[in-house]
Amino acid sequence: MVVDFVRRAVELPEGTLPVYWAERTAKHHRGLVRKQAGVTYDQARARGIVEQSIRKEAAGKNRPADLINIALEKVVEAGLELPGFSTFDKMASKIRTEVNASICTGIHDRMSAARGRGSCGCWRTATVTGRRCSTG
Numbered sequence: 001m002v003v004d005f006v007r008r009a010v011e012l013p014e015g016t017l018p019v020y021w022a023e024r025t026a027k028h029h030r031g032l033v034r035k036q037a038g039v040t041y042d043q044a045r046a047r048g049i050v051e052q053s054i055r056k057e058a059a060g061k062n063r064p065a066d067l068i069n070i071a072l073e074k075v076v077e078a079g080l081e082l083p084g085f086s087t088f089d090k091m092a093s094k095i096r097t098e099v100n101a102s103i104c105t106g107i108h109d110r111m112s113a114a115r116g117r118g119s120c121g122c123w124r125t126a127t128v129t130g131r132r133c134s135t136g
Contacts, residue, residue, distance in 0.1 A: 002033055039081045046080040050091055058099040064092040 007016050020026040034041055053074040054067045061067055068088045075082055 034081060037081075039079055041081045043081075043083055045078070046075050046083050047087065047091070049074050049078055049080070050083065050088060051095065054092055054095045055099070058096050059103070062096070064089065064096060067092045067096065 003018055007014075018026075018029075020029075030041075050071040053071045057067055057070050061070075068085075071088055071092070072082065
């Protein structure tokens, strides 16, 4: 987005990309963009906020897009540079799977032994596959 804005402002041809001969220059430019945008580069803290917000909301929301949107809001509120989308996507998937497993385990644990024997028995070997519990 920034590259396209600058390219158009100086009337360079479509597809022109920045080329840095020195890594220091690229690092300096990234710092200037962060300063202008008012964000801080702290990926470890950002990932921690993403994990915490997804884990908090995952028990009530199942769609990864909803979880990612909530995490995006929290990272922006904290004034941090956003991690890549793949980071959000992988974390949402991983945490959602863990929460689903926890929900299934909780249901299984609350069922009495007598009631479990009287049912189809599917909860005795419950595993998590995607969005719901299934027999394993």
